[in-house]
Amino acid sequence: MSFRGTSLLTGWGEGLHCLPTDAYAAAAGRRILPLSTPQFADDHLRRATRECLLAITAVEQALLHSSWSATELAGQRTALVYASASSYVAANWAFLHADTSSAMYFPYTAPSAVPGEVSMYFNITGPYLSFLSGANAGLEALWQAATLLNTDQCDRALILGVETFIECEDLYTRGRRLFSMPLVETAVCLLLERHPSLATMKYSAGNTPVNNQTNELIPPAMLETLRSTPATAAITLCGSTIRHSCQLAKQLRQHWSSSAVPSISVVNTRTGTCLAATPLIGLLLALAEAQCERILCISRWGEAWSILSWL
């Protein structure tokens, strides 16, 4: 697989090389690693929220990387598929607390406001949808983008993930059982174009309650999917938290039937908690670092799980 262009902005810096080897240690007690707000002179963006501006910046950087122009991105033949688990929270939180004279945050409360501003800024008028299924949304967006390309409904697809936290620090602190620290703000963009390798992409997903007695995170259906994975593959795991991902990795190693276990990396230990952006970063990391013929990206969110396999 080859992406035409990619970009990654995180609270750690720009690009994969800024990711630490141990996010928890590198955070040094910080709960949230924020991204700074991009500045635009464009008057059309005067009402756009921070998450919208981060999304536009990520697309601009991916365009630079791709050597495509913004003109090439415009029009009906570009698909825009968005994934997020948190980017709408700030606007919703602000609107819930807003005084009645202000309409500032509405309709930016709609999760589609982020891809909406991107579509307006770049004049993208092709296939367009948003996935909000927690950490699995990143892989769902990749699958949908590949489906749109494979069925010739577009010539190129822009997969965008944005996660922001800082505006609702108190809320996430109260919810730390679900969102382990550090929470790392992220804007990631992948520009995908039609390529023969897309035909070999396999996506599977399911929903299996965790057995509280055994704490078994790997359901039989997931194991079935993984059984044919050769030892030369790289498996990249993206759970909802670092602890969750490490548990998943441990159980996965125990389940492997042969002695030749594929390399298994836990993305969250490098990134921190980036929710739906984590599997997109995981894929970029695997492509950049793993010398292998197949990459398996696994995400799990609550009871639901997704596996994306790419040759």
Place this chain on the structure above:
Amino acid sequence: MTFGIIPPQPADRIAITGMGVVSPIGQDVETYWSGLVNGRCGISSIERFSTEGMRVNSGGEIKTLRDPTTTAASSLPKCRASQFLILAASEALQMAHWSEAPFADQCLGVVIGSALGGIGQAEYLMERPRDLHALTEAPYDGPTRNLAHWLRATGPVMTISTACASGATSLGVAADLLRAGMVTAVLAGGVDILCRFVMQGFNRMRSLTRDKVRPFDRRRNGLLLGEGAGIVVLERTSTARQRGVQPLGFLLGHASCADGAHISAPDTAGRGLEHTIRLAMHNAGVVPEQIDFISAHGTGTPVNDRIETIVFKNMLGARASAIPINSIKAHMGHTMGAAATLETIMCILAWRHGQIPPTLNYGEPDPECDLDYVPNYARSVRPRMSLKTAAGFAGCNACLVLEGAS
């Protein structure tokens, strides 16, 4: 035209085998249909929360949620949107002759579209500070996960948001899952509830009318909000046949595309909507001459209805004025994420019953909206092939091509 997918062969067509409804005019398919054709209005003064300080205090509110008849009644979650989904799903599964949960031996997927997700629950919890921790369990995908948990679904569980087009986009994604062979069946649909949050938002935008909702009428000046859930069971026709179940209808094609124009208004020329309809029809392998009926988004706002009319004329040419078009937003308000699924169900029922429900409150024709909007009274027509259009904030458009089953 070079784009689009190859239309599937009949045996692989995506069949609708079950439908479930929770709406202000009926909390089951039969009552809903009766309300639609008889012109029942589900709009009333909102009682469930305070509308103090708002210009408008009416909407399509469900006053009393029907008692669940399912065995899982005692385990219904507290979240109202989740309750809507579970009640609608329960009816849809029964109609599709799927036995109730568990579905351990079947790969059952869940794809739900919503404009608000669990925000109503978040609002409720915020009024009770000691429950603030639970807020983190009320995000946009909360109702979908609650439904999947209740179903013990083992397939993919996805939450989609394309604002008020979500209930159409979710059906499209579900069809993609089926075509990819990833699931045996999918429960797909949309949900949204009325809450102070969304009423405040639309109120501040001055999108709500103090009058009646009057889609396509010259006097139209805004929408009213409503709440509800619509669920359909989708499966491949071959699967339905193997189970001995007769499809109710088919989802032949779908598309969801961007306007790229404005955060809260449609493109003034309707280009996004037009491209969406063309792509959906092409994916379905259908030409304009085959369309018998259009279920419009028809919100009753001056801009939406005029633009939809322009697009229908562009798409259908001279034939546009011969095709019946309706909007059921005046019956129950705009149910946001649920609207397109509820209207999809209406299209299938129109074919089965040989009647098209009316567009209510239509009295004065608008020169800019000069098509056949089925005013005020149901019409005896059996529309086999229907278009369902939908639109939402941030330039979201969606279209479904539906066919009734013989």
